[in-house]
Amino acid sequence: MTLGELVARHQIVISAGSGGVGKTTVAASLALWGALEGRRAVVLTIDPARRLASSLGLASLGSEERDIPAEHFRAQGLAPKGTLAAMMLDQKGAWDALVERHAPPEARDRILTNRFYQHLSQSFAGSYEYMAIEQLCALAESGRYDLIVVDTPPTRHALDFLEAPRRIADFLDRKIIKWFVRPYFSAGWSALRAMNRTAGFLLRRLEQATGI
Numbered sequence: 001m002t003l004g005e006l007v008a009r010h011q012i013v014i015s016a017g018s019g020g021v022g023k024t025t026v027a028a029s030l031a032l033w034g035a036l037e038g039r040r041a042v043v044l045t046i047d048p049a050r051r052l053a054s055s056l057g058l059a060s061l062g063s064e065e066r067d068i069p070a071e072h073f074r075a076q077g078l079a080p081k082g083t084l085a086a087m088m089l090d091q092k093g094a095w096d097a098l099v100e101r102h103a104p105p106e107a108r109d110r111i112l113t114n115r116f117y118q119h120l121s122q123s124f125a126g127s128y129e130y131m132a133i134e135q136l137c138a139l140a141e142s143g144r145y146d147l148i149v150v151d152t153p154p155t156r157h158a159l160d161f162l163e164a165p166r167r168i169a170d171f172l173d174r175k176i177i178k179w180f181v182r183p184y185f186s187a188g189w190s191a192l193r194a195m196n197r198t199a200g201f202l203l204r205r206l207e208q209a210t211g212i
């Protein structure tokens with residue numbers, strides 16, 4: 001299959017692999033190519049590098065999709081038949097959006113302000129992979145794009161990225177986790193000191209379980 005066919009025939013393309021091989025550059029190039037060929041393309045990157053934003057004609061990448069300005073294409077002598085948008089994965093924001101979508105209204109604020117949740121949503125490695133898939137689903141369901149290119153963080157094996165959500169779900173289903181997590185749902189200030197130590201242990205186990 002040629003790259004042209006890849007871009008023409010797929011709705012979702014994932015750029016995965018170990019660090020420094022060109023994932024971010026390839027993801028941005030594929031989305032650009034799609035836009036030139038007439039597709040409504042978006043690239044979701046996890047790379048906060050300014051270089052990527054500036055090469056796309058944006059001052060910075062945000063956690064919301066932003067269209068690449070038409071004058072930037074013109075300046076490069078390009079006339080895309082489609083459109084190109086870019087966004088950066090916002091790990092914490094994606095967790096919060098997930099809670100807002102799925103939690104019952106009366107539980108929402110309690111979850112968002114829960115210390116264990118705040119720690120989990122910001123600090124364990126597999127969380128990036130999980131949230132990249134979550135944002136990918138949100139983009140796909142929006143119906144706004146017919147080509148979605150996802151850049152991924154470095155993983156030892158490319159498929160780790162795709163398997164992260166299932167591994168995390170399996171891990172969270174285990175009874176031992178409920179035993180660890182329960183104290184934090186009713187945590188007062190007195191629990192705070194013990195929390196960092198226990199949460200650190202839990203997050204290490206979670207990282208082992210996701211294999212990332």
Ligand SMILES: Nc1ncnc2c1ncn2[C@@H]1O[C@H](COP(=O)(O)OP(=O)(O)O)[C@@H](O)[C@H]1O
Nearest residue numbers: 017018019020021022023024025026047151154
């Ligand atoms: N096809 C290529 N040829 C030469 N250099 C490249 C190519 N693709 C990427 N690079 C350079 O390699 C470096 C790493 O690229 P990047 O896309 O950030 O990789 P990754 O996202 O996999 O870490 C960057 O400096 C980039 O400019």
Ligand SMILES: [Mg+2]
Nearest residue numbers: 023024047151
């Ligand atoms: Mg990268």
